[in-house]
Each structure stands twice: as structure tokens, then as C-alpha cells.
Amino acid sequence: MKRRHFIKSASLLGMALSTFPHSIWATNSISCELLMGKGSPSFYGNGYKLLQEAHESFLKMTADALKAGIHIKVVSSYRDFEHQKRIWNRKYNLLTSRGMAGPEAIKSIIEYSTIPGTSRHHWGTDLDIIDGNAVQPTGDLLLEEHFEGQGAFHKLKQWMNANANRFGFFLVYTNDPSRKGFKYEPWHYSYKPLSKTYLESYRELDLYEVLKNEHLLGAEFLTPELLSSYKKEHVLDINPELLR
Numbered sequence: 001m002k003r004r005h006f007i008k009s010a011s012l013l014g015m016a017l018s019t020f021p022h023s024i025w026a027t028n029s030i031s032c033e034l035l036m037g038k039g040s041p042s043f044y045g046n047g048y049k050l051l052q053e054a055h056e057s058f059l060k061m062t063a064d065a066l067k068a069g070i071h072i073k074v075v076s077s078y079r080d081f082e083h084q085k086r087i088w089n090r091k092y093n094l095l096t097s098r099g100m101a102g103p104e105a106i107k108s109i110i111e112y113s114t115i116p117g118t119s120r121h122h123w124g125t126d127l128d129i130i131d132g133n134a135v136q137p138t139g140d141l142l143l144e145e146h147f148e149g150q151g152a153f154h155k156l157k158q159w160m161n162a163n164a165n166r167f168g169f170f171l172v173y174t175n176d177p178s179r180k181g182f183k184y185e186p187w188h189y190s191y192k193p194l195s196k197t198y199l200e201s202y203r204e205l206d207l208y209e210v211l212k213n214e215h216l217l218g219a220e221f222l223t224p225e226l227l228s229s230y231k232k233e234h235v236l237d238i239n240p241e242l243l244r
């Protein structure tokens with residue numbers, strides 16, 4: 001190739017890369033849109049949304065649990081980017097209106113809620129579940145106390161501990177005290193055969209780059225440093241079973 005042509009091609013490639021920084025993926029990677037809850041994959045489920053393979057395995061698991069008198073009921077499954085953005089902005093507004101400074105508000109929100117675009121609920125592989133056959137507690141259903149001790153969903157949790165992995169489902173945010181990031185969530189399971197692939201692609205995302213134009217409340221505090229430690233702790237410091 002002549003030098004002049006090379007320079008021209010190289011600069012065109014550079015332009016393409018800078019215009020579409022996240023659209024160029026190695027084969028079998030998941031697109032940035034799908035990773036961030038902005039795609040439109042086909043979903044399956046009655047009253048919830050899972051990718052097909054996860055749904056099929058979920059149905060087998062629920063049928064098996066039913067034999068033990070447990071009705072695995074989905075409280076939350078797929079959430080798109082805009083849904084997560086509404087949650088984020090509502091919480092940020094609430095905390096800062098009470099006088100909390102932006103960085104403190106963000107620290108508080110990310111104990112349990114994700115920054116939009118970073119939720120595993122964007123993938124169609126993850127679920128929050130309760131036992132529909134148990135006497136339902138009043139108030140918030142997704143509290144640790146309901147899944148432990150004599151809690152209403154204790155039986156469900158015991159059953160999931162013994163059986164979920166057989167169906168490909170794994171707890172994401174375990175109660176390992178050395179784990180950083182999100183707090184213990186005994187209700188949140190992930191279908192590993194699919195979510196492992198999503199996570200592998202997610203590792204490659206530059207969170208600062210993909211979030212900087214999303215106009216999230218508190219965006220000025222979502223610095224490259226904060227997002228880099230968030231990725232390390234909130235995205236990747238999870239049940240090690242989901243990483244291998």
C-alpha cells in the first residue's frame with residue numbers, strides 16, 4: 001500500500017473508531033447496547049422477562065421447587081436503561097433534597113442500586129425472587145431478614161442453596177464479609193451460562209466513556225476514578241462462581 005493511501009485509511013479507521021467507539025467488537029462479544037439495557041432482545045416469561053435459555057431453565061427449576069411446596073416468584077427481572085435511570089434520579093433527588101452532598105448521595109445509592117447502564121438486570125439473565133407460597137411480610141419484600149433465620153422466605157433460600165446451581169442459577173452478591181461492592185442480596189440470582197458471556201464483554205467497557213453523555217444526576221461526581229473502582233468492586237467483586 002502506498003504511504004498516502006495508508007495514511008488516508010488509517011485516519012478513516014481512526015474516525016470510525018472515535019465515532020463508534022463501542023460498536024466494534026470481537027466476534028461473539030455482546031454489544032454495548034445489550035450490555036447497557038438499550039437493546040431489544042426477545043424476552044420470555046409470564047409477568048417477567050428473561051432470555052430464552054434462562055427462561056427454559058428457570059421453568060425447570062420452578063417446577064422442581066414446587067414439588068417442595070415452594071413457589072419461586074419473580075419480583076424483578078429485566079430492567080432497561082431508562083428504568084434504571086428513573087430509579088437513580090429519584091434516589092439522587094431524594095437524598096440531595098435532604099441536604100446530602102452529591103458524592104455522599106452516590107455512595108449511599110450504590111450500596112444497593114446500580115448506576116444506570118451497569119445493572120445485571122439489563123441483561124435478561126438475572127432475577128430477584130421470593131416464595132409466593134409463604135405468608136407475605138408487610139413492607140419491603142427484599143430484605144435480608146426475610147431470607148434468614150425464621151424469615152418468610154427462609155425455606156426458599158435453603159432450597160436455592162441446595163438446588164439452584166443444578167439449573168445454572170447462582171447467587172451474585174453473597175454474604176462473604178471480604179467481598180466489596182453491593183451488599184448481600186439473598187434474593188438476586190443469575191443464570192450463569194449466559195451472564196458469564198455478558199460479564200466477559202462488560203469487562204471491556206470503559207464506563208466513563210459510555211456514561212458521560214447520559215445526563216445522569218450527579219454525573220459530575222462520576223469521575224473516571226470513581227467508575228474504575230466501582231467496576232472493580234460493584235461489577236466484578238461478586239460470587240467467584242460467576243467469574244470462572
Ligand SMILES: [Zn+2]
Nearest residue numbers: 121127128188
Ligand atoms: Zn436484583
